[in-house]
Amino acid sequence: MNMPRQPGVPHPRLPLPEGQPEDLAAFHRWLSEAIPMVKALGISNVTHQGDTLTWQLALAPNLNDKGTGFGGALTAQTTLQGWCWVTLWLRERGIARDVVVAEASQRFLAPVTGDYHLACRPTESEGPAQLANKLAERGKGRIALTQQLYCGETLCLEASSSYAVLPQS
Template sequence: MMDLAALAEQVRDAIPLTRHLDFQLTSFDGQTLTVTAPLALNHNDKGTFFAGSQSALLTLSGWALTTLLARQAGANADVVAVKTDLEYLLPLHSDIHITATVSNEARSQFEQRLERRGKATLRILAHGTSANSARVCEYQGLYLARIGLNDD
């Protein structure tokens, strides 16, 4: 299985801002990624989870899931976010638990296009929940993976 701790460390090294989010890539089952982060380091002036941190964590979750799916398909791809849409549903008074996923069909098309064309887009659906499992935000992101851009 993929080394989530190594991927998280790669993110922290490449994107210094993410070090302050104190996120963890907690599980990946081949199609769904879970990410957690504490309220303690991500709160705003109201004591709730900062919307900017939620946005960064959801974007990061989509990027990480796309990266993991590309690696799972045998490709070392450069991944970028192309378009995102985020809706905040409730204030968050606890740590966040993010679930990012793709459909079987989307994953299959992504893998085929990546192998055939060397690049592919993938639509990620994600949501954040509170400690009591209330859905606090919903996210949709479109990511582009391209093979060979970071090869030395």
């Protein structure tokens, strides 16, 4: 049985996939243990194709007092998804490093009125190559990501974020 998380105690890293495709279900299980609030976010399906990480999410656990998506929960989801994008990108390359959010902003465009999906991708197509170069040159780097939340065909939220890959400790 897993012990509850304790403040100030890092959660053990998930072993790198070592040349195998990432098991996204195992990653999601690990993430739910590493970051306890993940269990409450309503993430039901995770896919990673090309440079896009997509999540399907249920509205029910993320409701506000008006019966639509709670902005704080949606913001947490976009921030977490960007962190996951960078972490998975590093893991695909056999790199185990700490990732932190450096900047994040959101634009709420329409209310979220039903289950939704969230897609994360690099803001600039050359972003991943630039991050790889910075990691090789300096041992650390940053990447800008964009997250878009759709309820059906309606774009409800667009987030911009920057994540830092910290130097090896």
